[in-house]
Amino acid sequence: MGRSPCCSKEGLNRGAWTAQEDKILTDYIRAHGEGRWRNLPKKAGLKRCGKSCRLRWLNYLRPDIKRGNISPDEEELIIRLHKLLGNRWSLIAGRLPGRTDNEIKNYWNTNLGKKVQSNNQTNSQSRDGHKVENPKHSETSKMSADDNSAFESPSSEPEHRLVKTKALKCSRILINPLPEQELRRSKDPINKDLAAVGTGVEDPAPTGALPPFVGNIPADLLIDDFEIGEICLSGLLNSDLSGTGNQDQLNSNSNTSRDDPFADQSQVQGLAWAAMSSDCAHDNHQANAAASNFHQAFASFLDYNGGDQWLWV
DNA sequence: AAAACTCTCAACCGCAGCAGA
DNA sequence: ATCTGCTGCGGTTGAGAGTTT
Numbered sequence: 187m188g189r190s191p192c193c194s195k196e197g198l199n200r201g202a203w204t205a206q207e208d209k210i211l212t213d214y215i216r217a218h219g220e221g222r223w224r225n226l227p228k229k230a231g232l233k234r235c236g237k238s239c240r241l242r243w244l245n246y247l248r249p250d251i252k253r254g255n256i257s258p259d260e261e262e263l264i265i266r267l268h269k270l271l272g273n274r275w276s277l278i279a280g281r282l283p284g285r286t287d288n289e290i291k292n293y294w295n296t297n298l299g300k301k302v303q304s305n306n307q308t309n310s311q312s313r314d315g316h317k318v319e320n321p322k323h324s325e326t327s328k329m330s331a332d333d334n335s336a337f338e339s340p341s342s343e344p345e346h347r348l349v350k351t352k353a354l355k356c357s358r359i360l361i362n363p364l365p366e367q368e369l370r371r372s373k374d375p376i377n378k379d380l381a382a383v384g385t386g387v388e389d390p391a392p393t394g395a396l397p398p399f400v401g402n403i404p405a406d407l408l409i410d411d412f413e414i415g416e417i418c419l420s421g422l423l424n425s426d427l428s429g430t431g432n433q434d435q436l437n438s439n440s441n442t443s444r445d446d447p448f449a450d451q452s453q454v455q456g457l458a459w460a461a462m463s464s465d466c467a468h469d470n471h472q473a474n475a476a477a478s479n480f481h482q483a484f485a486s487f488l489d490y491n492g493g494d495q496w497l498w499v
Numbered sequence: 500a501a502a503a504c505t506c507t508c509a510a511c512c513g514c515a516g517c518a519g520a
Numbered sequence: 521a522t523c524t525g526c527t528g529c530g531g532t533t534g535a536g537a538g539t540t541t
Contacts, residue, residue, distance in 0.1 A: 509534095
């Protein structure tokens with residue numbers, strides 16, 4: 187039983203691509219666009235499986251691809267992102283324009299994994315005065331995507347970062363920046379606009395008429411087409427993850443922050459800002475109002491989604 | 500010079516998620 | 521609700537290049 191193979195392997199070329207195959211594929215995609223990979227080889231006249239074409243295009247032929255020469259900045263970002271996300275190579279690649287998940291994965295496995303591992307060992311040695319064997323971290327490059335050890339700090343000190351372990355695509359977000367009664371009272375068109383902050387979509391249904399909850403979702407948080415992981419990452423990446431700076435601030439809030447991940451208002455506002463595209467927030471007043479409401483609404487949203495998909499790292 | 504060994508990275512594989520029927 | 525097909529992801533492999541002995 188099982189699934190049928192993605193394509194018949196018979197009569198297909200395998201292994202390294204030739205320059206001619208590259209040209210055929212590139213020309214075809216330029217003419218017809220990406221996608222429909224399964225039918226692409228037949229239509230383009232390539233003796234390759236669709237999957238192979240997709241991979242070749244995404245990892246090698248795409249015009250916007252940077253190849254090689256990963257800069258120290260990029261390297262540092264990869265390390266930080268890997269600490270946050272583990273082996274979520276596609277998410278990491280998404281933060282590095284022009285880099286592919288495959289390239290980053292390879293780079294990690296051949297360079298950074300070893301580097302990070304040796305740094306951890308050095309830290310362990312210097313901290314404890316002797317070498318400490320840490321099997322989990324000695325296997326960094328072989329970690330599976332589900333291995334939560336990727337989120338563990340080399341230190342035994344608890345850190346307090348919240349990471350969504352699974353990417354979550356949202357379809358709509360509406361942040362109601364004012365108490366419901368106020369909105370009902372107000373006929374001010376600005377307030378009407380405010381009700382749509384964060385959506386980038388057409389005027390929603392009259393916000394004052396919204397029920398307190400839509401299903402289990404608080405009515406003041408409806409979400410439109412963005413990745414929750416993106417929001418969190420934006421906030422987190424704008425902070426110093428190296429264990430100083432904002433990290434200290436986070437730690438100092440740890441008593442409350444474990445129960446309420448966004449107890450730190452500045453973090454909340456950062457997240458809210460990340461969630462709102464500039465074309466949605468018409469001025470600072472709106473943005474601030476939305477940001478403060480985002481706090482409560484997002485916390486409710488987290489509860490709604492169940493805490494089990496969120497990890498403290 | 501050449502055999503042995505190591506490293507790099509493009510490509511492959513299997514699985515999971517999603518959408519549409 | 522279930523099935524099917526497509527796409528995307530992460531782990532793994534292996535050919536070829538580079539280095540060492």
